[in-house]
Amino acid sequence: MTSRDVRRFGVLIAALVVAAGASVALAGATLPGASSTDAPSSTDATQRTIDSCGTIDRPGTYILSSEIENGGNTAISKPCIEITADDVTFNGNGHLIDGRGESHTNGIAVVGAEGVTIRNLAVDDWHAGIDVTEGSATIRNVETYSNTYGVRLENATGVTVENSTVTNNLVGVSAVSENVTLSNTDITENEIEIQREG
Structure with a gap:
């Protein structure tokens, strides 16, 4: 070299x-x-995907991955999706939760839970499309139609319905609650648009 x-x-x-x-x-x-x-992020770790009716009893984000048709085997006097935990976000991901038109069934029921968000879905053919009882919720970008009650609020501690459509129900919004905010929401073509008590 x-x-x-x-x-x-x-x-x-x-x-x-x-x-x-x-x-x-x-x-x-x-x-x-x-x-x-x-x-x-740490919140991503709490995301769960669901594809059928059931009870949500833990905080976190739940994403619906498919349509629920014909009531999803929901029994009479039961909700398809029941939320009993605080701080839950239920993201319908644009899907439909379809009922069977039976009395005393709910598409989504929030029962005594605080800080719940329900968004991005359609709910039809239930006794109550969305029912909030003794809890608080934000209902955003939701369409409820062909239900007895589009949205029913019973003794809720605070509910906001925003950027939603509530049409062709017997009762659009039934509010037996004081702290209810309706914002940017189309509530039309219901037999009774808003039924308010309390």
Whole structure:
């Protein structure tokens, strides 16, 4: 090996060392446009996917993955989705919860739970499409139709219905509660639009 070859070999080794050092530095760096918050958050760990009727008795986010048809085997006097835990978000993901038109059944019932959010779904053909009893809820981007009660609120501690459509029910909204806010919601073509007591 000539002295010229030795010099070239030394330059090549130096270039490799610099490149390796740059790779190590990049491995620990945050790339432009990314942030350390891109990792899954702690709330993502509480997301659960559901595809049938049942009871939600733990906090977290629940995402409906498919339509529920013909009542989903819901018994009389029972709700399809019953929420009994505080701090629940039920995301219908654009799906329909379809009932059988039987008396004393609910599409979604919030029972004594606080801080519940129900959003992004349609509910039809139930005694009550959405029922909130002695709890608090935000109902957002929901469509209720062809129910006896589109939305029924009984002694609720606070309910907001917003950006929703409540149409073609016997009673659009029945509120036996004081703290009810209706915002940006179409309540039309019901036999009784709003039935309010309390």
